[in-house]
Amino acid sequence: xxxxxxxxxxxxxxxxxxxxxxxxxxxxxxxxxxxxxxxxxxxxxxxxxxxxxxxxxxxxxxxxxxxxxxxxxxxxxxxxxxxxxxxxxxxxxxxxxxxxxxxxxxxxxxxxxxxxxxxxxxxxxxxxxxxxxxxxxxxxxxxxxxxxxxxxxxxxxxxxxxxxxxxxxxxxxxxxxxxxxxxxxxxxxxxxxxxxxxxxxxxxxxxxxxxxxxxxxxxxxxxxxxxxxxxxxxxxxxxxxxxxxxxxxxxxxxxxxxxx
Amino acid sequence: xxxxxxxxxxxxxxxxxxxxxxxxxxxxxxxxxxxxxxxxxxxxxxxxxxxxxxxxxxxxxxxxxxxxxxxxxxxxxxxxxxxxxxxxxxxxxxxxxxxxxxxxxxxxxxxxxxxxxxxxxxxxxxxxxxxxxxxxxxxxxxxxxxxxxxxxxxxxxxxxxxxxxxxxxxxxxxxxxxxxxxxxxxxxxxxxxxxxxxxxxxxxxxxxxxxxxxxxxxxxxxxxxxxxxxxxxxxxxxxxxxxxxxxxxxxxxxxxxxxxxxxxxxxxxxxxxxxxxxxxxxxxxxxxxxxxxxxxxxxxxxxxxxxxxxxxxxxxxxxxxxxx
Ligand SMILES: Cc1cc2nc3c(=O)[nH]c(=O)nc-3n(C[C@H](O)[C@H](O)[C@H](O)COP(=O)(O)OP(=O)(O)OC[C@H]3O[C@@H](n4cnc5c(N)ncnc54)[C@H](O)[C@@H]3O)c2cc1C
Ligand SMILES: Nc1ncnc2c1ncn2[C@@H]1O[C@H](COP(=O)(O)O)[C@@H](O)[C@H]1O
Numbered sequence: 001x002x003x004x005x006x007x008x009x010x011x012x013x014x015x016x017x018x019x020x021x022x023x024x025x026x027x028x029x030x031x032x033x034x035x036x037x038x039x040x041x042x043x044x045x046x047x048x049x050x051x052x053x054x055x056x057x058x059x060x061x062x063x064x065x066x067x068x069x070x071x072x073x074x075x076x077x078x079x080x081x082x083x084x085x086x087x088x089x090x091x092x093x094x095x096x097x098x099x100x101x102x103x104x105x106x107x108x109x110x111x112x113x114x115x116x117x118x119x120x121x122x123x124x125x126x127x128x129x130x131x132x133x134x135x136x137x138x139x140x141x142x143x144x145x146x147x148x149x150x151x152x153x154x155x156x157x158x159x160x161x162x163x164x165x166x167x168x169x170x171x172x173x174x175x176x177x178x179x180x181x182x183x184x185x186x187x188x189x190x191x192x193x194x195x196x197x198x199x200x201x202x203x204x205x206x207x208x209x210x211x212x213x214x215x216x217x218x219x220x221x222x223x224x225x226x227x228x229x230x231x232x233x234x235x236x237x238x239x240x241x242x243x244x245x246x247x248x249x250x251x252x253x254x255x256x257x258x259x260x
Numbered sequence: 261x262x263x264x265x266x267x268x269x270x271x272x273x274x275x276x277x278x279x280x281x282x283x284x285x286x287x288x289x290x291x292x293x294x295x296x297x298x299x300x301x302x303x304x305x306x307x308x309x310x311x312x313x314x315x316x317x318x319x320x321x322x323x324x325x326x327x328x329x330x331x332x333x334x335x336x337x338x339x340x341x342x343x344x345x346x347x348x349x350x351x352x353x354x355x356x357x358x359x360x361x362x363x364x365x366x367x368x369x370x371x372x373x374x375x376x377x378x379x380x381x382x383x384x385x386x387x388x389x390x391x392x393x394x395x396x397x398x399x400x401x402x403x404x405x406x407x408x409x410x411x412x413x414x415x416x417x418x419x420x421x422x423x424x425x426x427x428x429x430x431x432x433x434x435x436x437x438x439x440x441x442x443x444x445x446x447x448x449x450x451x452x453x454x455x456x457x458x459x460x461x462x463x464x465x466x467x468x469x470x471x472x473x474x475x476x477x478x479x480x481x482x483x484x485x486x487x488x489x490x491x492x493x494x495x496x497x498x499x500x501x502x503x504x505x506x507x508x509x510x511x512x513x514x515x516x517x518x519x520x521x522x523x524x525x526x527x528x529x530x531x532x533x534x535x536x537x538x539x540x541x542x543x544x545x546x547x548x549x550x551x552x553x554x555x556x557x558x559x560x561x562x563x564x565x566x567x568x569x570x571x572x573x574x575x576x577x578x579x580x581x582x583x584x
Contacts, residue, residue: 121399130335142364176448182502221409227404230402233561248581
């Protein structure tokens with residue numbers, strides 16, 4: 001079974017975000033980066049499929065050259081090789097252009113299964129996987145929280161999360177694309193052996209022209225204007241002081257309005 | 261020339277979804293801003309029987325599409341039907357609610373039309389015929405103004421709560437059944453019945469007080485602190501998704517779009533950032549308290565009382581004070 005897993009590198013969760021001077025993006029200079037949360041679960045699901053059916057796991061990442069760190073981590077956990085879409089023309093793409101680029105790189109591999117995360121933690125389009133499925137003419141299932149395969153690997157049965165605690169199983173034939181919800185499995189850590197071995201695994205770096213993508217295809221259909229902090233609409237009373245002081249103030253407020 | 265606004269109205273389990281009325285309200289507002297009119301489209305089983313309710317709103321037309329291939333929801337069927345509706349109406353804008361169903365099929369529509377679907381929009385601004393969309397990025401920590409750069413249609417999906425359901429103006433619209441030829445559409449899913457996990461034994465919707473814990477707690481070994489706070493407040497313990505994903509608390513303690521919706525008198529969010537998928541499950545709580553070390557955390561936007569600080573200092577002090 002040939003499995004491609006799309007992994008996006010995003011700013012580390014706890015890093016403090018600052019909007020840059022021209023308000024066009026965040027200031028990335030002081031940030032560290034990691035694999036997008038749901039993509040880490042997608043990678044684990046890919047590795048488990050390989051363990052069951054054999055075959056290979058390929059990581060696909062579109063991102064700047066330092067995304068190689070996240071790619072290496074995927075290889076260290078057990079992926080066999082990677083495709084890194086790395087080119088200045090790939091900067092600031094919208095969801096459609098990102099999906100086109102990834103689809104152009106992944107399509108020729110003719111994988112049995114493509115995994116993406118359900119949503120990126122930075123831009124949060126929540127679309128790239130489904131867009132790719134349409135572009136590659138594959139069936140897809142989104143927001144998947146459990147996955148089973150038939151013995152021959154030709155059918156996927158997946159549990160989709162619906163709103164408010166509802167679920168649904170659907171089945172579809174491979175090749176297919178699945179967008180993975182966080183919590184589907186317990187992602188593994190890279191072993192020391194894996195980390196050593198990752199250095200020797202192939203990373204295929206591709207530019208837009210390698211993939212035959214012209215400027216028109218990559219022109220964003222949506223443009224981000226300015227970034228700003230959300231304005232607070234509610235009158236929040238911020239309690240200040242050391243822990244003892246705020247604790248006393250809070251308890252007094254809660255007793256005051258009768259909720260405790 | 262493309263003209264007007266087309267609103268997708270979603271049917272779930274035979275009923276119109278609440279958020280569809282928010283989309284109708286947004287579609288009406290967008291149309292008014294552009295000096296045009298809005299129409300609505302209903303797809304699948306129940307489209308015809310629910311059309312009258314939608315036609316009682318101020319819309320130019322309500323379109324229904326029904327077909328054997330649309331009897332149960334599949335992205336293949338619904339994307340094809342929605343593309344047909346868009347071709348039929350030639351709208352300048354298409355409005356969806358950002359529901360799980362829309363997330364599942366609308367990107368296919370966008371790909372087929374090679375247009376942007378601006379997702380999870382919280383606000384529409386119309387000025388002199390130009391539409392600016394506000395969406396949240398970085399899990400609600402930052403807002404971005406977004407514009408569409410292509411020819412019509414521009415497509416947007418609205419975050420739940422962006423518009424009020426009761427803002428949808430009443431009126432009277434004609435209905436029309438649109439017949440679409442889905443003969444060549446391949447339905448590639450085999451669908452089973454929807455279900456709720458029976459494990460969801462804990463019903464937090466009846467709780468009067470809830471202490472909810474997020475990733476700020478760092479490790480399951482620290483959960484004792486939260487249990488102690490809950491005991492001191494006589495509250496139930498709940499959590500954000502990552503806590504349940506990690507198996508530190510069972511799934512039935514999860515609050516949010518894929519967990520439970522709660523409205524306690526008191527909701528204490530401990531180390532929770534306040535991502536929209538969490539917020540939709542607790543925003544209607546009575547008194548909301550947030551304890552978070554990041555003063556910009558979105559949870560403070562809806563808290564009545566906010567404490568910026570390290571939960572490992574604040575929570576023990578709080579427990580001590582409550583026990584006095
Ligand atoms: C389709 C979909 C469905 C989802 N469904 C749900 C759902 O039902 N419920 C849900 O909760 N989420 C859901 N999510 C996930 C959601 O988007 C967020 O990722 C999640 O809510 C974040 O949880 P958190 O706030 O605990 O973690 P984080 O976002 O990581 O926030 C942790 C917070 O803790 C603070 N913190 C850290 N250390 C300390 C300390 N020592 N003291 C005080 N504060 C500290 C940080 O400042 C931060 O604000 C869903 C996502 C998607 C895409
Ligand atoms: N630049 C990228 N490189 C690799 N995968 C990506 C990239 N952007 C998006 N994806 C994949 O698409 C998913 C959804 O992203 P998004 O549509 O941005 O919310 C992510 O979880 C990734 O799996």
